[in-house]
Amino acid sequence: MENNTGATTLERSFEKVNEILKKHGYQPSNLIAILQEIQAEYRYLPEEILTYVATALGVSPAYVYGVATFYAQFSLTPKGKHIIRVCDGTACHVKGSSQVLKVIRETLGLEEGKDTTDDLLFTVETVACVGACALAPVITIDDQVYGLLDEKKVREIIEAILEQEGGK
Numbered sequence: 001m002e003n004n005t006g007a008t009t010l011e012r013s014f015e016k017v018n019e020i021l022k023k024h025g026y027q028p029s030n031l032i033a034i035l036q037e038i039q040a041e042y043r044y045l046p047e048e049i050l051t052y053v054a055t056a057l058g059v060s061p062a063y064v065y066g067v068a069t070f071y072a073q074f075s076l077t078p079k080g081k082h083i084i085r086v087c088d089g090t091a092c093h094v095k096g097s098s099q100v101l102k103v104i105r106e107t108l109g110l111e112e113g114k115d116t117t118d119d120l121l122f123t124v125e126t127v128a129c130v131g132a133c134a135l136a137p138v139i140t141i142d143d144q145v146y147g148l149l150d151e152k153k154v155r156e157i158i159e160a161i162l163e164q165e166g167g168k
Contacts, residue, residue, distance in 0.1 A: 014052055016041050021056050028057045031067055035074060043120075044075045080116050080123035082161060084141050089129035091136040096150075100137045101126065103154045121165060122158075 020037045024030035034053060039045055045068050054061040068074045086092075086101045101124070104110075108122050116123040132138045135147025139154070146157055 014049070017049055017052060018056075021053070026057060028059050031057065031059075031064065032071070035064075035068055039074060043079045043081070044077055047076070078116060078120055080120050081165075082122050082142055084122060084124045084139055084158075085127045085130065086124065087128075087130045087132070087136070087138045087140075088126045089133065089136075091133035092129075092138055095136040097126075097137040099151065100139060100149050100154055103151045104139070104158065107155055107158045121162075 017038060020034055020041070023037075024034050031053075034057075035045060038049060038053070042049070050064045050068055051061045054064040057064070068076065084104060086097055086104065088097045088101075092100075104124055108117050108124065110117065110124060115125065130138050130140055130145065132145055132147055135145070137149050138145060138147045139149065139157075140146070141157070141161070146153070
C-alpha cells in the first residue's frame with residue numbers, strides 16, 4: 001500500500017528505524033547502540049522491529065533477540081512514558097522501600113504481577129540501589145531522584161505528574 005509520497009506503510013512504520021540503522025552504518029558491531037536508540041524511540045523493542053533490524057544488518061533474528069534479552073536495559077514489552085524505579089538497596093529496604101512500592105502500586109492501580117499502567121503512562125520497577133542511601137527510601141522518576149519518602153510524599157509526587165499529564 002502506498003501513500004501520496006510513494007512510501008509503503010511498512011517503510012513509513014520503519015522510517016525512524018531506518019534512520020537509526022543508517023546513522024550506525026548498518027554495522028552489526030553497533031547493535032547495542034542501535035537497540036538503545038530504537039528503545040528510546042518506541043520505549044521498548046517490538047518483535048517485528050527486531051526481525052527487521054536483523055535482516056537489515058545481515059544477522060540472524062536469534063542473534064538480535066539474544067542481545068535484546070541478555071541486557072537488562074532492554075525491554076520486549078511496552079514501557080510507560082514515566083519510569084518509576086524504587087530502590088530496594090539495604091538502606092532503602094530498612095527505611096521502608098516495600099511500603100513505598102506498595103503505595104505507588106496502589107496509587108497507580110497496578111495489580112500484582114503488572115508493572116505498566118494500561119494507559120502506558122507509568123512503569124514501576126525495583127532496582128538494587130540508586131546510590132542515594134542518605135536519602136532513603138528513594139525512588140527515581142525519569143532519572144529525577146526523590147528521597148526521604150513517606151506515603152504522603154509518594155502520593156503527592158505521583159498526583160503531581162498525573163495532573164501535568166492532564167488529570168489522567
